[in-house]
Amino acid sequence: MLIGSYTHSIDDKGRMIFPLKFREEMGPVMLVTRWRDGCLAVFTQDEFMKMYARMNEKSESEDEDITELARTLLSNTSELEPDKQGRVLIPAELRARAGITRDVVIAGLMNRVEIWDKARWDNRSNQSDDDRFEQLMHKLRI
Numbered sequence: 001m002l003i004g005s006y007t008h009s010i011d012d013k014g015r016m017i018f019p020l021k022f023r024e025e026m027g028p029v030m031l032v033t034r035w036r037d038g039c040l041a042v043f044t045q046d047e048f049m050k051m052y053a054r055m056n057e058k059s060e061s062e063d064e065d066i067t068e069l070a071r072t073l074l075s076n077t078s079e080l081e082p083d084k085q086g087r088v089l090i091p092a093e094l095r096a097r098a099g100i101t102r103d104v105v106i107a108g109l110m111n112r113v114e115i116w117d118k119a120r121w122d123n124r125s126n127q128s129d130d131d132r133f134e135q136l137m138h139k140l141r142i
Contacts, residue, residue: 001025002108007118009103014095015087018042019106022113023082032094033077038120040090040098042080042113090115 006019018030022042031048035041043051055070076097080088090100103118116124 002110002113005105005107007103007105010090010095010100011087013089014092015083015089016104016106016115017086018080018082018088020086022106022108023086026113028081030080030088031077032080032088032090032115033073034094034097035114037124038098038117040094040100040115042115043111047111048077 002022002025004019004021008017008019010016026042026044030042030044032040032042033048052070052074055066055073076094078091078094080090082088095101098115098117099120100115100117105116105118105121107114107116107121
């Protein structure tokens, strides 16, 4: 189960430590891609293939939106393979798109891991106050 959050820094070469807990659960090769809300998402190969299969199934209807989404998502995806120190290289283009410069938050969301620029994460966390959290819990009947 991919849960919890960690704070790390990106080094000058674009590498960051990927938390051991997540590495153990996700395996030796992961896929990182552009994602919603200005973050990056990391998937296992199996989870990524499930998502691709859903898009591919819908694209058979020749829906241009699905084709555009697949094109954008797949062209902004790279493999991640941790080195012996547990570091992964985040491609410069993806770092730039997510506004990642130095400090990052790495958060588990059950079937994926999100990588956020820490300032952006903190800003979103500050906007999501306790009252909003309560509203969402009630709305989703949790």
